[in-house]
Amino acid sequence: QVRVAESGGGLVQAGDSLRLSCLASGRTGSIVRMGWFRQALGKEPEFAAGIGRSGGSADYADSVKGRFTISIDNSKNTAYLQMNNLQPEDTAVYFCAASDVTRPSRARIFDYKGQGTQVTVSS
Numbered sequence: 001q002v003r004v005a006e007s008g009g010g011l012v013q014a015g016d017s018l019r020l021s022c023l024a025s026g027r028t029g030s031i032v033r034m035g036w037f038r039q040a041l042g043k044e045p046e047f048a049a050g051i052g053r054s055g056g057s058a059d060y061a062d063s064v065k066g067r068f069t070i071s072i073d074n075s076k077n078t079a080y081l082q083m084n085n086l087q088p089e090d091t092a093v094y095f096c097a098a099s100d101v102t103r104p105s106r107a108r109i110f111d112y113k114g115q116g117t118q119v120t121v122s123s
Contacts, residue, residue, distance in 0.1 A: 002098050004023065004034075004112055004114040017085070019081065022036070024077045033050060043092075050110075067085045086119075
């Protein structure tokens with residue numbers, strides 16, 4: 001079993017940056033991929049970014065490509081989502097996710113999800 005917990009959300013202004021952290025615990029040695037999803041109020045969850053355990057196979061949704069960067073620090077069992085040039089449409093609850101099942105590279109399916117952290121971007 002793997003558990004993930006997000007932190008780092010908050011209220012920022014348009015154009016600001018924010019970094020989210022995702023700490024994994026439990027059977028962290030089994031993790032093969034980590035990622036981030038987001039869900040705006042009244043909308044379906046949306047994949048944002050994913051990364052392989054080794055730091056390769058990074059994948060981004062078109063909506064965040066060029067502004068968000070996902071990274072992973074295995075020594076800390078932590079994944080990060082650096083978000084730059086945030087816009088009001090980025091306002092959402094951001095969920096960290098992890099997978100312990102080997103799937104095709106850049107798969108957007110995950111097995112574990114955190115409770116989420118709110119990111120609010122004011123205009």
